[in-house]
Amino acid sequence: MDWTDDAIIRLRSLWDEGLSTAEIGRRLGISKNAVVGKAHRLDLPARPSPIRRDPATLSAPREPAPRRVSGPTLPSLAEPSAAPVIPAPPAAVTPKPEVLPVAAVTAPPVNRPARPSLVAAMTAPIRLAPRAPACCWPIGEPGTATFRFCGDPALNNKPYCGPHADIAYVRVRDRREDVA
Incomplete structure (x- = not known):
């Protein structure tokens, strides 16, 4: 304007x-x-707030927040005398169970294939077979037992298969075509 x-x-x-x-x-x-x-x-005078407030219902001003403590709040671990010593509560004396030696059991050797060590298994890269991308077109009503995705092989760089990509990606019409 x-x-x-x-x-x-x-x-x-x-x-x-x-x-x-x-x-x-x-x-x-x-x-x-x-x-x-x-x-x-134009620097016109400010308008009052459109929210009507009753002065009687306004609460008293809030108290300021407590000041934050600067510096360390825990006692230093470097000086053992600075930490208060709290005596441990007296522990109830319980008798220790008697430990009996376990007899060595000799079993015949079992022919098992050698297993790789756990550390080697954890550090080895995991190689998965490449999977063909599947069509993500939803079929059915979400939240029902019959809901699923299409699952047919998807087109390259698209999330949908051919028929569903035709539905999802519509070519934009040129407006000049409508004039003629």
Whole structure:
């Protein structure tokens, strides 16, 4: 909108009447935000908040937050004398169970294939066979037992198979075709 002198004079008079910015916008045929922006640029007096507040219901000012403690808040571990010594509660004396030696059991050797060590198994790279990407077209109602995805082989660099890609990717028409 071009702000003509007449429109600015009308804006100032409606502003002085105390109308809302939305009502001024309706009367001038412009948006509320255009009214707010122009009023700000013209440095018109600020409007009271449209949220009506009863002064009696306003609460007392809040207390300031407690000050943060600067520096270490725990005792230093370097100085053992700085840490308070808390005596351990007296432990109930329980008799230790008697440990009996286990007799060595000799079993005949079993022919098992050698297993790789656990460390070697954890550090070896995992190689998975490459899988052909599957079509992600949803079939059925999500959340029901019959819901599934198509699963047919997907096209290269597309998440869908051929028939579903035809549905999902529609060629944008040239608007010049509609003119003729």
